[in-house]
Amino acid sequence: MARKGRRATFEEKVFALRLLEQGMSPDRVAEALGVGRESIFRWKRQARAGGTEALRIKKAPGRPRRLGPGQEQTVQAVVRDVTPRQVLGTAVVLWTRALVAMVISTWFGIGLSVAATGRLLHGLGLSVQRPVYRSPRRDEAAIARWRSTLFPRIRRGARRRGAVVLFADEMSMRVDHRSGTTWGLIGQTPVAHAGAGRRSVKMFSALASDGTLRYRLGHGVMDRWAFLGFCTQLLRTITRPIILIVDGSSIHTARAVRDFTARSGGRLRLFFLPAYAPELNPDEWVNQNIKARAAREAVADEHELAAAMHRGMRRLQKRPDIVRGFFADPHLAYITV
Template sequence: MKDARYLSPKAQEAIRLRAVRAVLNGQSQTQVAQTFGVARGTISRWLKIYREKGEEALLAKPRGRPKGGKLKGWQAALICNLIRDRCPDQMKLPFALWTREAVGQLIERKFGIKLSVWTVGRYLRRWGFTPQKPLKRAYEQNPKEVKAWLEEEYPRIKQKAREEGAEIYWGDETGIRSDHQAGRSWAPKGETPVVEVSGKRFQFNMISAISNRGKMKFMIFGERFNAEIFIEFLRRLIRSNEKRKIFLIVDNHRVHHAKKVSKWVSRHKEEIEIFFLPKYSPELNPDEYLNQDVKTNAVGRRRSRTKEELMGNVRSYLMSTQRQPEIVKSYFRAPAVRYAM
């Protein structure tokens, strides 16, 4: 194969995209590097870019200085303040997120200056903004409970697991909807934006559990999440863990606290114990990052025509991820959950 460095920008873009997709679909980085004639370190770098900034960051960039007007200092300051303090819909713009297109329209509306998306992107990076995946954080969250969890409760659980030879898993359940929209919004570096979502088509549910050793278990189901389904998942989790005791950390969903579940767990206390995160604190659960991954890459980037097709896509994606422990481990590297590594 011709040295990739001497290919056209578009051809290089195609190689980057195909290489990343090949790794995500289960091939090893070494195999992919050999297939596309690049160094293994290059594949690792492309994967890092993809996970941090999304597929868009792998696309070819136009060469030369972008055409378009310039912003004066006071104009740039005003745009920065508007992006920090307001959402696009508050500015009467037809966007849910601060994308480059949304910022470009804001600039044109305010100052009559039309900029290309590339120029807008250059400005945003210069101003210290980065494209980020929006997260939701409940206002009901109690900071004192979160602090106690991080400094006292979780360290105790971790020590108890060592003493009993147990393995810690983090579990969560989520609804998968066919109308999920994947996207990133520009925001100041380190400040994650918030977005509300709506819409309804066909859907189903999944429950999963991951460990910081790279293990992952999951179950997909069509009915409403209830105590019977949760208990069935616990049975499967126990069977799959090679007779090693499990400490499962979950949120405060009412099903997790159901009497039927509590009685079942008490009868199997030699095999499993359940612990609960602080209320309204999904960002402390590493399994949330698996949920985001699935919704972004198995749902949001591939439209399904039927419920069965969507379930098949999600199941295939989860099985591929299950075979790649390093990807599962990467969910624990997000800043909010590094304490769980």
């Protein structure tokens, strides 16, 4: 039964007309459906003019759109492809609703409130997001060539030699590094007691798409000699030839490293990722995972931090499915295709 205070459904309107056709009076039909008598006559007029389809409830048109379709597409393209600095000459590089409203006013002479601008942006399929920062010194052509040509060639060579392809990186984590959230009373910021200071723990790590993971922790300087210590560990624990893919930092390109690989008799070969392209290295996921987990522990000094990092790495070694999952990042699809 229809209830007063709400619209009757399409099916109820059709049913009402059927009752009228069967000889029931409009008053009885209105009473049976719980609607006003005038509604019955209105439905009858609508059906006579446009058929039963005219009885369907139509969505209210809402406010008229202030911008034309072409103007809306221009706004979407501007927010998507350029920065406020390029458009307005400001020092700001991140879009806000107020800045978008300023562009609309300047270009089209249409004044929109901040709230209306937000509704417009949502309607154009845009949302507030944390941007990924990229260096202007990136060579996009070199990155594309790495994905399409260089790495497939490296992978084919590794298969012919029976070598394992490892992606390696290094990171340094300070005792006072903090991240993560916790629960607390509204208006009262929780307090967590942990160590302070700038002492840090260094870590070299390398992983393969099959879930293989190796690492080395240290407290000293992260230089070419520390990197060579990690390479020595890899050669000791992996019997197959190793292809190690790293970035082009001076730690990896030093003469001592080149001499070391030359003396390995082909057991270790280094290849270098394009510059300013960390998203091509799956070892970045290892670093993020360990930093996120270790930062949640209240370590007092660098020794406790090293223990926390060690536990995190041992966990990943026991869960190769998690390590393999790192390669599901769309930026890393080139590795497993």
